[in-house]
Amino acid sequence: MTAPAKDIQQAPDAGFGKRPLGKRLIGANTFWIALVLVALIVVFSVLAPSAFPTLYNFQLLFIETSVLLVLSVGMTFVIITSGIDLSVGSVLIFAGMVGGRTMEAMSGGNAGQAGWGVIVAGLVVAILAGTVWGLINGFLIAVAGIPPLIVTLGTMGAALGAALLINNGSDVRTVPVVLNKQLGAGTSLGIVPNLVLIAVVITLAGAWLLHTTKFGRYTYAIGSNAEAARRAGIGVTAHLMKIYTLTGFLAGLAGFLSLAYYNSTTITGHTSDNLNAIAATVMGGTSLFGGVGTVLGTVIGVFIPAVLKKGFNIVQVPDFWQMIAVGAVLIAAVWFDQRRRRQRNSR
Template sequence: MSAPSVPPKVQSEVDAGFAKRPLGARLVGANTFWIALVLLALCIVFTIAAPGEFASVFTFQTLLIETSVLLVLSVGMTFVIVTSGIDLSVGSVLIFAGMIGAKTMEALSPGGDSTAAGWDVISVGLLAAVVAGTVWGLINGFLIAVAKIPPLIVTLGTMGAALGAAYLLNDGSDARSVPTELNQTLGYGAWFGVPNLVIVAVVITLIGAWLLHTTKFGRYTFAVGSNAEAARRSGIAVTAHLLKVYLLTGFLAGIAGFMSLAYYASTTISAHTTDNLNAIAATVMGGTSLFGGIGSVLGTVIGVFIPAVLKKGFNITGVQDFWQMIAVGGVLIAAVWFDQRRRRLRNSR
């Protein structure tokens, strides 16, 4: 079946209406514009408060490295939320994938010590981590798309199951036998001054943006989130598409798990228990609607950096971390309020 298309007459009217709007009006009306202003304002405030510390190459590099893993998770979350779904399991899947990668490299190393392992063992560990994450994505997708169980319930269940499985794999403790080569090259290595971890995150983000905004897969994602039944009647295989979206999210969680393993040289279970909520918060703060059908990867990037800038700025200026939690909560609530207000205005026309 050919891809469904918008009738030419309707499309021409939409294009004409959009073209009549001035560029400034279109820009100001975009969620991403306002979120970017919030991020810019935060950067200006902290630069004024601590000009010699916040506005530095070191701070900027640290921010990029610290947000790399969360950014990869949030790209996947953007696709899920655009379909009006949710995935509470990504943090646990990240931990499980990292554990599988670490245990695989241990198993392939003499004496179970993988610290001296080379890239042949590391490559197999990466493959194992990605497959592990993808399998959890497949489970989520099947239960949500095929079994028709609500995403909140499914991913709440798999969140606990994936975390429990990770604990079982290493008797409730972190795996710390990680190849030194992996830690030094991917975790702390750089290419022309740019950290390798950041390069990986940027490449994945660009691919995610291309996939969501320029391909048929992206158009179907928006269509399913806007109205699943209408998308189904127009010829879109909604069940298969949802399965692919959750599969993609699990795949990216697997990559994020291996990135974290490379950076920390450990599975660091306790450090990732709230990654699912952080990814959801970043995506929503970036302008992706919890009701589906609206969102952008660029907005998600900005949403990821808002809490990171707040945390870094508060640390530099000596403000307690508790204020960061309050500030992020306020921004998140404001983002959801703005989204609901926009929906009401659109529906009243």
């Protein structure tokens, strides 16, 4: 006799509400990761009080992390299901390339002066392009049964190759001026960058979807035990298809946001975005073994390497120390996750 689906849906929170608030807080990965972020901000503020804790610096920090944050929200869903997506960086590049070329074609080669009609068309095409790649990943993983690592490794190369073919290996450098002015560099209320606002909306929507809906409960259930979820009546195949399609959708949106900010597809600047998104998600407490993770943790995980990089640059620490520090934090996060799993399994 199999357990009812509703029991599986509630599994991630089982027994959680019975623990005192203090113990729940201290036992949460997010709490400790947040302390690391706060400590980094305090240290760099003390080391560079006139340069680091400034409004301009934090505005720039938020803008620079916006695109990666959108990618990482999708990656959170994937890793919670015990999957992986190595293709998001290449899909971002492909989506930006397709969106940029579409705007060039629709404006008769004068994309710099294009209006909002052309821009909206470029946005739709970019998102559709990313969604199609996500759908391909989902089909090959969920239906064909090919391991996620192999599938997304293949589509990573395929999407990047396709992007290079579209424009003969060159970046698209003609972007509507109004797109960069209003979205890439524009602000609301004179202080909040529009790019950041979009990233915040996407993050809040992802948090709502993961933590308050049936879709999110199914995601946790599949990551905890896919076979048990299947026996409980959850459509695992269809759900995984949706997860990877969602990730592709967000990669397509991120590609367009990057195009708006940089005024170019910046191919070489995004080749490691897949690894950065995975690292941020894992540093934020999402378990590579599946079934555990939060969007809030991912947000913190995105900002830890960003603060390290910004702080090291301000205090003039060489770049290679940044790589060492981020690597150390990532390894520590995975070690902490494994230690917690061993303690839980030994009870």
